Amino acid sequence: MHDTLHNGHGRDRFEQEDLSPQGIFYFMAGLAVVGVVIYFIVVGMYRYLDAYDRKHQIPPNPMSVQTGIDPRGTMPFPEAVGKIDQTFPKPVLEHSELQQFNNVVEKQDQTLASYDWVDQKQGIVRIPIDKAMELLAQRGLPVLPQGAGAQAAAGSAGAKETQPKPAARRAAAQ
Numbered sequence: 551m552h553d554t555l556h557n558g559h560g561r562d563r564f565e566q567e568d569l570s571p572q573g574i575f576y577f578m579a580g581l582a583v584v585g586v587v588i589y590f591i592v593v594g595m596y597r598y599l600d601a602y603d604r605k606h607q608i609p610p611n612p613m614s615v616q617t618g619i620d621p622r623g624t625m626p627f628p629e630a631v632g633k634i635d636q637t638f639p640k641p642v643l644e645h646s647e648l649q650q651f652n653n654v655v656e657k658q659d660q661t662l663a664s665y666d667w668v669d670q671k672q673g674i675v676r677i678p679i680d681k682a683m684e685l686l687a688q689r690g691l692p693v694l695p696q697g698a699g700a701q702a703a704a705g706s707a708g709a710k711e712t713q714p715k716p717a718a719r720r721a722a723a724q
């Protein structure tokens with residue numbers, strides 16, 4: 551049997567050349583150089599665009615110039631609010647809608663989580679929601695007497711409904 555391939559080379563032959571480390575080094579060095587060149591191109595492009603933007607910026611609002619506020623937004627927000635408070639004519643309607651909304655929500659949360667009189671003469675108080683839920687779990691829901699349900703249904707059909715007095719509501723709740 552003949553041990554040669556169709557192209558004339560024998561089976562025991564193999565490629566004698568390997569990838570040289572010198573070629574890998576040149577590739578990595580070229581890649582690093584290209585990376586540095588791209589970095590400088592990008593930095594130069596951003597500097598050019600920033601200079602172009604500053605040159606073609608529209609003039610600031612005269613009121614912002616009088617107040618000393620930087621109209622480009624480079625000034626920290628608390629510092630800008632302080633300058634607004636010092637220089638803008640009163641009333642200043644809004645600094646930050648989100649901040650004002652958060653203040654209202656926080657005030658409502660504090661109200662819901664505190665004890666206070668709603669009507670001291672009638673003995674109506676406000677208690678925190680968690681405490682009200684605990685009391686409701688301990689005492690249960692107020693229950694009408696056996697015949698009161700039928701009377702209430704007949705009263706709502708024909709006559710004007712009357713609200714129980716606060717003392718009766720408190721007694722029913724206990």
